[in-house]
Amino acid sequence: MSALTADAPEAASSTAGPKAASAAPRSVRRKNTALGLLAWVCGLLFVLPIAWMVLTSLHSESDAATNPPSLAAPLTLDGYRTFFEAGGGAGPWPALANSLMASVFSTLFVLVLALPAAYALSIRPVRKWRDVLFFFLSTKMLPIVAGLLPIYLFAKNTSFLDNIWLLVILYTSMNLPIAVWMMQSFLAEVPPALIEAAQIDGARLPTVLSRVVAPVAAPGIAATALICFIFSWNEMLFARVLTGVVAQTAPVFLTGFITSQGLFLAKVCAASLVISLPVLAAGFAAQDKLVQGLSLGAVK
């Protein structure tokens, strides 16, 4: 609504007299500035909790826990130091390594499985490729929690409980539908004429894929990988139920980190920021393709 109000005076000016016409641009400009400012205020308001978290993470515990808040307290890295020394000295590194392993390997598996599938749904489509695509999507719409118990029982009766590879498998299946959808739409952007031309020139399939398809689809594939990475890194329900001491991931570590009594705000902020950092980095890197990934490819 507000986007259009800015244009309203223009429409009005065409019917108004010459006096109004000279006044219109200024009021349009003023309204534009006001709405731009409003957008800035909203942006800052939304980011305020995060900014506050950054500031708190750099305060000492006693400065972090004052009321009213102390803005200008001296900065320190104590919060981060405590976090990295938590858990008997090992700190969050094993958990971060587990998260990294689960996210990276599941993303790799997703790519290995989704790329050929997307190829068979776009460049050389199977019959009824659209139905197959929708089948992939429909599996994503089922609540994870409903399949949790059998997976837990399976893990308990095999050696998969507290094993990071089980999470790798589950995260692969969690992200596969999204990846197939996204990559299908990216591969469909490769002009068929280009592929035909290469084939006429005698190029075989591997050459076509590496020289023709890959260059066009590479940015999309990268964005897909980043989004899969984010979802795996964020996941907590599976990780909580299926891992223990050995294979716990960063989000699980984070929830277990605040058991101690006393002041812990700076620590929590530092920990939350460190653990969110990979996601923030990946998310901003994939910013333009983020909507497409999150809407399962429906919005471009």
Next chain:
Amino acid sequence: MSTPTTTAPGAHDEKRPPAARAAAAPKGPPNRLRGWVTRAPLLPALVFLIIVTQLPFAATLVVSFFDWNALYPEARSFGGFANYQEVLSDPELRDSVLTTAVLTAVVVLVSLVLGLLLALLLDRSFRGRGVVRTLLIAPFLLVPVAAALLWKHVLYNPEYGLFNGVLSWLFGDDAPQPEWVAEMPLGAVEMALIWQWTPFMMLILLAGLQSRPADSIEAARIDGAGAWQIFRYLTLPHLRRYLELGALLGSIYIVQNFDAVFTITSGGLGTANLPYTIYQTFYQGHEYGLASAAGVLVVIGSLIIATLALRVVSSLFREEVRA
């Protein structure tokens, strides 16, 4: 079994009526071998997905008919629909169904409205537009558990959280110092989720706004349509699909929300939603049969939403293909 197989709008690849042969089918005479060569790249992903996502659901369905508490494994017996009866008559579980519905509806609706307003603000040029967009996306890119911890401890904490800190700033010593989580537990969870999900809605709606045909708006303006009229009769109908998509995708993700409820209230004070209750029933209560029955009910509920969602996605998809 009410697995997603039934929702896919006609995933009957095997039947393949000759009349319905897609234009996309490989050229040349129908050749069985050739068909399999085309299908081969698809199979690993399909088989993997069916094994990992459909088999556990089938198992859940089976378990849901058993009277099975893990603490008394020898007492396991077939119970028919007893678990379903218990789930549907257990006030705690019924409450969690209601909580799930309220939580999802409030978060989705509020973040849709806020997202729409923000998208409209961003759908115009002003200095630093890219920066504002980036700022707005940031909440969505916090690890959900980290975001929930941030709200619980750093913002809501009654003694030294930012909210009460700001109140003391504004009103001095006798400022009201509400116990946010204790006084409005569900509202506290909702606020945190709305903060994280508004950016998502904004991104979808912004994409919708930017796909608006400029010429019809120009034409309406020349014909003397006011800003409100353009919004009401042109922008809103165009956005309808995107609003539906945002609502449905948001519902799918938020119905399943576990992290915020688990972190902010630990399911206490009437905030336990279905995922949390199921988690608790089997992980702490060891009631495997009951948890499975509740899980099956969640699946049925999700299938209803999912069928609608698939329809919307499919209509957007077809529109795009035509364009």
